[in-house]
Amino acid sequence: MKMKERAIKEERPIKKSTFSNGMRVLLKEDHHSPLVSIQAYFLGGVLLETDKNNGVSQLLARMMLRNSKHYTPYRNYEIVEAGGGSLFAFSGKNTLLIKCESLSSEIERNLEIISEIIKNPFLDDKELDIQKKISINALKREEDSWEKKICNFFRQIFFQKSPYRLNPLGSEESLSEMTITDVIEFFRKYVIPSNLVMSVFGDIDTETIQKVVQGYFADFASDHEFQYPFITIEDPLLSSERQTRIHENNIAFINIGFSGIRISNIRDRYPLQVLEGILSGVNYPGGRIHKELREKKLVYSVKSINSMNVEPGSFEIIAATRPEMTEDVIDVILDNVEKLKKNFVAEEDLDKGKANAKMAYLVEMQKLSYRAADAALYELYGIDYNFPQTYPLHINEVTREEVYRIANTYFANHKIAIMRPSCR
Secondary structure (H helix, E strand, C coil): CCHHHHHHHHCCCCEEEECCCCCEEEEEECCCCCEEEEEEEEECHHHHCCCCCCCHHHHHHHHHHHCECCECCCHHHHHHHHCCCEEEEEECCCEEEEEEEEEHHHHHHHHHHHHHHHHCECCCHHHHHHHHHHHHHHHHHHHHCHHHHHHHHHHHHHCCCCHHHCCCCCCHHHHHHCCHHHHHHHHHHHCCHHHEEEEEEECCCHHHHHHHHHHHHCCCCCCCCCCCCCCCCCCCCCCCEEEEEECCCCCEEEEEEEECCECCCHHHHHHHHHHHHHHCCCCCCCHHHHHHHHHCCCCCEEEEEEECECCCCEEEEEEEECHHHHHHHHHHHHHHHHHHHHCCCCHHHHHHHHHHHHHHHHHHCCCHHHHHHHHHHHHHCCCCCCHHHHHHHHHHCCCHHHHHHHHHHHCCCCEEEEEECCCC
16 A cells, blocks of 8 residues: 555544533544644634733733642643643634643643643732733843834734734733733633633544543533624725834834735635745745845845734735845835736746645644644634645645735735834
8 A cells, every 4th residue: 555545544533522511622543653732722812802901811821821729830830741741821813722742641641730720720919920020021022023023013003903903912001000800800701611622632542532531621611601702803905005113223124014814714815825825935935025035135034924813814024134225125025916916827836836835734734733733723713623634635726816816805005114224
């Protein structure tokens, strides 16, 4: 039997269960190595925050991990790390995540730890003060990163109404005024069974692990069902604009942004990612823009960020250059965008874009944690959790006409954020 055929035969399907409390669990056997990835995702992040409680989701994620009612502080870490595993908590634009990766021999103990973190976190003023200081220090460190600075500046320009205008870390004002009541309120509202998708992928027996998970989470309850709130989104981008900010660095930074899509917009997702491959490369610098800018020696670096979120996001091209080259770089980027809007893509470029998109995807999917994350996220977002498995097939089906349509639909107008030194 050929290796490819054998791999297909050995591929185990994802098993989905929905418990009586509304919690969804995705299990998948993968016996290539004795590892397990446990990922628990809730809708959260800035998507569900306001200006007043901005940063609460990330504070809560870290607080949940640090301390629980039945373990002394940091004991959760010690137990998992003693078995060679790792614990991680994060909250960004759309979700709150608790993740544990370990040897498969440690899975039952680690599932107990995860259940303790989710069901019984100890949320108090003392820990909140510690975490607020960590977030404020992280905000200050962003000033040392040119990419963070230009992205933060762009976000303020591009998003006026959407929650994505907010920094996941929060603001100094929101953090200074945050109380433990705010944290507990957010926890009780959103860390509930009906807002949870857990994936357990790796060297497991699905029937055994389903019983273990059900045993640990049978008493996970809430007095309400998750209700997706009304989210204000941006008005259509009807004109282009730019804003410039002077900074002390002797390098100019540029962020050119176009309208993005919802992650649930499957129809436009595939051609948009092929367009990204053609224009700027997926997950790695490449494509027409990178080639032309580097050949002309106009940039130190250039890349794209295709930010697909629960609500409409953005498609950004970010570059670092010499101040005197700023306009040349902008012209090259916008000229390449205009070419996509005016002309059908040559078959050779279309094939390159498809290959780039598929390669980026396949590299990511080599990692167990990525596969577990993708399945959980798509289930959480209301998309088929098997979606990642069909991704290459759909990329292959993208046509030149679809790329042309996407370019004219989403790249009609733009906003530009520029940070450069003052003219001497």
